[in-house]
Amino acid sequence: MNFEDNLKRMEEIASLLRNSNTSLEESLKLFEEGMDLSKKLEDGLEKAKRKIETVKMNNNNEIEIEESK
């Protein structure tokens, strides 16, 4: 699942949790799933360290990709 799908699923979960017909057991399951998705999003969008690369040309006029520190 990509980030947008994850957000969509979280929206579903939030609305299911607001629904008074959702059982406690189901709610706890949904909550866990939601927190799991939220963590995935956080990890992917905020926590992961950014990779910065720079394209270089070598002597044969081929590209080389160098990762900056």
Add this chain to the structure above:
Amino acid sequence: MPNNSELFAMELTVSALTDQIKKTLNNNFNDLNIVGEVSNFRPSSIGHWYFTLKDKDASISVVMFKTNTWRCERPLKDGDQIVVTGALDVYPPRGSYQIICTNIKFVGLGNILAQLEERKRAYAKAGWFDAQYKKTIVKIPKKLGIVTSVTTAALQDVLQVLDRRAPSLDVIIIPAVVQGAGAGKTIARAIDIANEYMLCDQLIVTRGGGSIEDLLPFSEDCVLQSILTSKIPIISGVGHEIDWALSDFVADLRAPTPSAAAELASSGIFDAIEKNRELKFNINHSLENKLNFFKERTLHFDKHILQSLILNKIDSLLFRMANSENDIERSIDSKIENINYRHLSIKGDINKNMDESYNNTNYHFKDIQNSIANSVDSKINGGRVYLTQLKSELNSNVERRVDQSGYDSERIKNELLRNFENKISYISQKNDELKNVYQNNIDKIYQKSFSQFKLTKAELSALSPTSILDRGYSIAQDENGNIVSSINQIHKDDLLGIRVKDGSIKVKVE
């Protein structure tokens, strides 16, 4: 003022030299009228105007102080062709010289700008800016490509914005020269490389502010061509807010500055982060509400109530058990009563027989009767003991399995009853057998006594007078029944009865 020979003869401080230059320029360059194009126009916050006046081969800094700008018919913009009136001056702290401008006269649009505008119209006419060529900006890119010079502040601005808004977004820098001759070709090549190697899924083509000439490479045809044919969506962010380049119009999205380009490129991620926070909060909040709701509901159902419910259940089971017990007891009691009754009636029968019998058998019979009574009593007692045992076994069974249904106790009860009925019929049968035996005995004794009686009676008969009659003798009796044993006892005409074996003959004495 020292003359030239004196100047060359002495050692000068920088200030002294600068002072000499300033005096020379101030005295000799007054009331100048200079023609040129406005470039890099920078109005200061307090109202002074700074700009560069230039032509094809040279440029000079100009400052117009606030006290004079009001005279100008409109604010300057880059590319304006003007005539500046003023004097040369030196600014000692920087060792730079500039024109202090007192008046400005417009002489029509600057050439560079005019050319750009003309080209813009041409590209628009050719359809290069058409919406049909615009690609959709990637909402959440996996890798953002940046085409710019690695040494400029623009790149730092972009990275700073990304740090704030999309801290995890991977970035690939495709370096290009962004100023001067040949710069356009490197920009176009960078865009082509990004596409050729699919280095990223979203591109920013950018540089910081500069003069209109500095920005020209972003308007070169080769750059516009590369942008138009790029498969990767491109955001163009060139110069300051007021600046523009033709790349802005061909690109899929135009940003006023490098920072703005970075903001547009990261807006999807930024929104996703915000949305994630909001949804996380919502989910937490909703669950909390839910838990509170269930907590409130469980308040009315504490463990004491549960306990009393269980106790009630146990009580009802015990009650059912007790009922079963009572049923069994009642049934046992009625059976015992029944046996007692039958026992009594048997006893009565036997007693009746006994009374009709002889005394010697009566004595014997009493023994037997007692032993029957004992045997019946012991059987009944045995049955009772057995029942008690079964009852306690049943109790312990039932107690051990309070949770089981009444079916078990019903089954045990039936079993018990069946057992008991077996015992009863066994006892009854035994009783009947015994009764028969004693009846037979009594009959035999009776028969024996009867034959004895008959024998004695025969002996007695042999001695009787009637037996003499049988042998032919007869007995004479008078009218009074006295036996006539002498002649003297009778007279003529007396009536006598002669008794023979089978009757009596009446005779008259002659």
